[in-house]
Amino acid sequence: MTPVESTGGSRDRSFTAHSSPDDVTEHLRRVGYAIVEGLATDDRMDRLQAEAAPYVASSATGRDHYDGRFTRRTGALVARCPTARELIMQPLVVDVIGRFLSHATTFQLHLTQIISIEPGETRQKLHRDQMAFDYFDFPPDYHVQCNTMWALTDFTVENGATHIKPGTSAMSDADAEAVAEIRAEMPRGSVLFYDGKVLHGGGANRSRPGAADAVRRGVNITYSVGWVRQEENQFLACPPEIARTLDDDLLRMMGYRQGAFALGYVGDQQDPLAVLRGTDDKVRVVGDFADSNPSFQTFVQDLSTEQ
């Protein structure tokens, strides 16, 4: 197979904050990633950096070469960093992810993690993020997750910009060997979208310690369909006393909702958000899913014939 892009070459195009979500999603579907530049202001990134700084400083480096011996991973961003909540719910991001995962009844927040790659780090093994689901062999056209990586610093070849093999989402590992990589170089405030199937990995950091942007910091915020277990446990990472101060849309995104028919209820079929708020609303019944899912429509028709 001929490499689709030259090794270490740059990405074919990028989008802006004014690009249409349709165009971004189309590119993401076609090559497995898309970059939108300038989606967060410096002010927003400054705030996030300041909020995260004490937690990043106390995060340990990784315990193996996959996590990265010179990489710090800092999670629980909903609880720790109010500005991360703005990134999670950024309208263009939610729109693109919603389109990309529209085959499922709902989608949800999967994890939040600042990935700080420090000088001396070696490159991460290329992987597909959906391996987290116990290596379940999802069909090539079934996307179980979609990810974002916000650039909290500039992403450069030198400081560890993410490696991506474009177009490998539906390819076997063997076929993907011939595909050349690109690097997700992007200025601070940009966001990289990538699906759960595309081969990618963090880059080596060859920066001079102490140089500007010597540490590459990315804010990894990922989303999954609503019927799978979340990678980061949102109900414990964000304690109820903080969760109660958040708005309903963010809470639903964190998983305080029915993920699909029958998933996520509390006690006597109560809605999780209602339980958090101290009210008694019930989750929806099977017939309520008929409009959004033809299989439930059929199921409910059979149900009424039997009665």
Ligand SMILES: O=C(O)CCC(=O)C(=O)O
């Ligand atoms: O930091 C990056 O650029 C990618 C990290 C990644 O893919 C991972 O840790 O799973």
